[in-house]
Amino acid sequence: MTKAVRVHQVGGPEVLTYEDVDVPPPGHGEVRISQHAIGLNFIDTYYRSGLYKAPALPFIAGNEASGEVVSVGSGVTNFHPGDRVAYYTNLGSYTTERNIVADKLVKLPDAITHEQAAVLMLKGLTVFYLLHKTFRVEPGHRVLIHAAAGGIGLLACQWAKALGANVIGTVGSKEKAELALANGCDHVILYNEEDFVARVKQISRGELCDVVYDGVGKATFPGSLSCLKPRGMFVSFGNASGPVPPFSLLELNNHGSLFATRPKLNDYVGTRRELLEAADTMFAAVLNGKLHVPIHHAYALKDAQKAHRDLESRATVGASVLRP
Numbered sequence: 001m002t003k004a005v006r007v008h009q010v011g012g013p014e015v016l017t018y019e020d021v022d023v024p025p026p027g028h029g030e031v032r033i034s035q036h037a038i039g040l041n042f043i044d045t046y047y048r049s050g051l052y053k054a055p056a057l058p059f060i061a062g063n064e065a066s067g068e069v070v071s072v073g074s075g076v077t078n079f080h081p082g083d084r085v086a087y088y089t090n091l092g093s094y095t096t097e098r099n100i101v102a103d104k105l106v107k108l109p110d111a112i113t114h115e116q117a118a119v120l121m122l123k124g125l126t127v128f129y130l131l132h133k134t135f136r137v138e139p140g141h142r143v144l145i146h147a148a149a150g151g152i153g154l155l156a157c158q159w160a161k162a163l164g165a166n167v168i169g170t171v172g173s174k175e176k177a178e179l180a181l182a183n184g185c186d187h188v189i190l191y192n193e194e195d196f197v198a199r200v201k202q203i204s205r206g207e208l209c210d211v212v213y214d215g216v217g218k219a220t221f222p223g224s225l226s227c228l229k230p231r232g233m234f235v236s237f238g239n240a241s242g243p244v245p246p247f248s249l250l251e252l253n254n255h256g257s258l259f260a261t262r263p264k265l266n267d268y269v270g271t272r273r274e275l276l277e278a279a280d281t282m283f284a285a286v287l288n289g290k291l292h293v294p295i296h297h298a299y300a301l302k303d304a305q306k307a308h309r310d311l312e313s314r315a316t317v318g319a320s321v322l323r324p
């Protein structure tokens with residue numbers, strides 16, 4: 001019997017229910033995977049709480065994982081039992097076994113572990129598109145990354161530094177500051193204690209930033225706009241502290257003809273071709289040493305409630321996995 005963590009009604013971490021589920025044989029175009037590791041993401045909490053609407057109740061939580069192909073449905077020719085694979089998707093990853101459309105899977109290079117793949121498919125691909133596509137980070141750019149010691153944050157700081165940027169990160173504690181500095185940040189701001197806008201002005205000697213990557217949302221808005229130089233890019237890609245409130249477009253004018261975007265992974269890495277290109281670039285970044293992907297926290301799948309509590313109370317750093 002397959003074990004999964006399901007949500008029957010949205011709410012706090014207590015609604016995550018570890019239980020038996022039936023998984024039918026894989027359908028046409030589907031692959032059955034025995035999962036080895038599941039990535040923990042803030043997005044998982046949005047679906048659980050109802051901030052993001054799941055298509056139906058109950059649903060299996062979770063949005064990325066890695067595992068081994070155990071069988072394939074009709075029409076699948078490019079995957080075989082024993083293949084090491086990983087994916088990101090909308091929901092369904094908090095489980096020991098599952099079926100998934102073959103087009104969502106990528107094969108893993110030998111040197112990438114299942115746990116690394118499980119935390120890279122959503123977080124690493126997101127960092128790829130944010131830094132390469134949403135705003136193309138180039139040598140000399142000054143980049144502000146909020147929550148720099150988080151799952152996305154640590155990868156983004158390393159990658160932005162490797163692209164030649166000057167990286168400023170915000171973090172919630174001194175321990176997180178040390179970690180961010182060891183992972184590509186040139187400057188760290190303790191935004192719970194310091195006025196991050198004033199510090200960005202000071203650090204940049206008034207020149208401000210080319211781009212702000214903001215996954216924190218409500219708490220860092222509108223301060224993030226004040227950190228941008230004229231024609232800078234505000235990339236609001238998440239809501240860890242709550243969604244950015246509605247605002248007037250005139251704010252962008254007042255802050256210097258800014259650009260603003262609210263991107264999501266599926267709009268950048270939605271086609272098979274985009275997925276394979278992005279995954280190749282991301283795995284190459286790991287294999288050539290540009291990106292280090294340690295696993296900072298590991299939980300048993302049945303302890304998903306604790307994992308969500310830790311993530312939402314800012315007790316985690318870097319990447320976390322659930323072990324089926």
Ligand SMILES: NC(=O)c1ccc[n+]([C@@H]2O[C@H](COP(=O)([O-])OP(=O)(O)OC[C@H]3O[C@@H](n4cnc5c(N)ncnc54)[C@H](OP(=O)(O)O)[C@@H]3O)[C@@H](O)[C@H]2O)c1
Binds near residue numbers: 126151173219
């Ligand atoms: N748009 C996309 O395509 C996309 C894809 C993936 C993820 N995301 C977004 O990326 C962001 C980071 O995701 P993640 O999974 O890597 O999470 P994470 O950064 O590991 O965890 C969130 C961090 O946000 C900071 N934070 C600030 N205010 C907070 C608050 N009130 N409550 C909780 N945390 C707060 C905390 O760091 P400090 O203690 O240092 O402040 C916390 O550790 C999320 O907003 C997520 O939705 C977006």
